[in-house]
Amino acid sequence: MSDTPSLRTEFCGLELGSPILNGSGTFDAIAARRVFGDEAVRVGSFPFGGYVSKTITEEARVGNPPFRTWETPAGMINSIGLPNLGLEGFLEAQLPELRELPVPLIVSVMASDRDGFARIIGRLSAAGGIDAFELNVSCPNVHSGLIVGERPEETAGLLDRLRPLTERPLIVKLTPNVASPELIASAAEAGGADAVSLVNTLKATAIDPDSDRPWLGAGSGGLSGPAIRPIALQQVRAVAAEVSIPVVGMGGVTDGQSAYDFIRAGATVVAVGTENFRDPLAGLGVMRGLEEVLREKGVEDLGAIRGNTLS
Numbered sequence: 495m496s497d498t499p500s501l502r503t504e505f506c507g508l509e510l511g512s513p514i515l516n517g518s519g520t521f522d523a524i525a526a527r528r529v530f531g532d533e534a535v536r537v538g539s540f541p542f543g544g545y546v547s548k549t550i551t552e553e554a555r556v557g558n559p560p561f562r563t564w565e566t567p568a569g570m571i572n573s574i575g576l577p578n579l580g581l582e583g584f585l586e587a588q589l590p591e592l593r594e595l596p597v598p599l600i601v602s603v604m605a606s607d608r609d610g611f612a613r614i615i616g617r618l619s620a621a622g623g624i625d626a627f628e629l630n631v632s633c634p635n636v637h638s639g640l641i642v643g644e645r646p647e648e649t650a651g652l653l654d655r656l657r658p659l660t661e662r663p664l665i666v667k668l669t670p671n672v673a674s675p676e677l678i679a680s681a682a683e684a685g686g687a688d689a690v691s692l693v694n695t696l697k698a699t700a701i702d703p704d705s706d707r708p709w710l711g712a713g714s715g716g717l718s719g720p721a722i723r724p725i726a727l728q729q730v731r732a733v734a735a736e737v738s739i740p741v742v743g744m745g746g747v748t749d750g751q752s753a754y755d756f757i758r759a760g761a762t763v764v765a766v767g768t769e770n771f772r773d774p775l776a777g778l779g780v781m782r783g784l785e786e787v788l789r790e791k792g793v794e795d796l797g798a799i800r801g802n803t804l805s
């Protein structure tokens with residue numbers, strides 16, 4: 495057996511150097527380059543095998559009023575509210591730099607209706623240099639996102655509308671805030687999605703002990719971090735058992751063992767979210783930790799355990 499297990503992963507036709515992505519909105523590659531220099535975005539030092547952008551919307555958004563975060567035991571609640579430059583701002587100010595990253599680029603998008611999604615996908619496809627799209631139908635902070643991601647027929651309808659517009663992989667990001675995410679995942683698969691990713695944040699709130707009122711400016715937000723890992727693991731397991739398309743597993747991944755657990759539960763790739771705020775190099779740590787776990791267990795190739803859903 496070789497000393498270093500192979501982490502190379504084929505995902506939706508993309509060749510990833512490692513099966514570790516970032517969760518959308520939790521790692522700003524442009525800011526990382528500005529702060530840490532070009533070294534941060536070189537092959538070998540970039541912490542992920544593929545990069546997922548912050549979700550972009552057609553119009554620019556300033557996001558929710560403060561406060562926007564609250565720390566919980568083993569997690570955080572955020573109500574950031576999708577601040578972003580909007581489609582044109584993204585094309586001008588961010589896409590050129592993101593295209594230079596040494597890994598495949600997945601752009602996360604959201605709109606309030608199918609036509610809005612279609613306009614964004616059409617424009618981004620024409621711009622080129624994007625390897626895949628993630629459809630955020632699950633953000634708990636934007637009302638329209640909940641509706642699509644909560645209803646199988648809405649999800650299938652969205653895919654029907656978008657599938658003819660691009661040959662690039664379409665990844666549907668599922669919400670955990672439903673009783674049976676596997677129903678939404680099946681609808682996405684039936685509509686032609688290439689993969690599903692889960693989980694987004696769980697609806698949550700916090701009360702300010704001084705004012706006795708909700709701490710977050712928006713009143714509520716989404717919980718993430720290790721606190722949600724067991725729930726995410728179960729949802730990934732249930733979805734992976736139901737669909738044949740690859741699953742991106744996330745929710746509280748902090749180390750090699752937690753990444754390994756998601757793969758054992760059926761994920762093809764794993765994303766690191768909240769942990770990036772604690773340590774911007776968390777992706778590298780998870781990758782090395784995963785190698786270590788595989789070495790200890792005598793697994794030479796991820797293919798040997800992937801998709802091996804626990805019964």
Ligand SMILES: Cc1cc2nc3c(=O)[nH]c(=O)nc-3n(C[C@H](O)[C@H](O)[C@H](O)COP(=O)(O)O)c2cc1C
Binds near residue numbers: 518519694744745
């Ligand atoms: C501050 C913050 C911002 C986020 N922004 C987005 C976003 O723009 N789009 C999206 O699909 N998910 C967003 N997420 C959700 C994460 O991508 C991920 O699905 C979730 O946090 C669970 O993973 P984790 O427990 O490892 O953080 C955000 C999460 C956090 C904590």
